[in-house]
């Protein structure tokens with residue numbers, strides 16, 4: 821019985837790690853390499869650099885090309901994010917460089933702070 825459980829565990833772990841890998845690959849895939857453009861030093865405030873690609877006022881969503889989001893363990897990429905307050909979307913325009921803070925709220929990655937970069 822015991823001789824069986826170890827290889828089974830090894831298989832489970834191998835599958836789990838390859839799943840993680842596949843997820844990371846898919847995650848980094850969308851518009852991955854454009855992200856090296858705005859390569860300034862990280863702000864002391866902990867805000868993340870981003871650039872507005874699209875704004876959806878009605879849905880309360882914004883598409884950002886963002887730098888690394890350390891608190892969410894997310895690499896730089898372009899993605900759609902929810903905003904905590906739809907009024908935030910009135911402060912920025914497509915093409916603007918922004919600084920923002922994001923957090924996971926009710927399972928969705930949400931911008932909790934957004935400002936135009938100088």
Ligand SMILES: [Cu+2]
Pocket residue numbers: 886894895896897898899
């Ligand atoms: Cu992202």
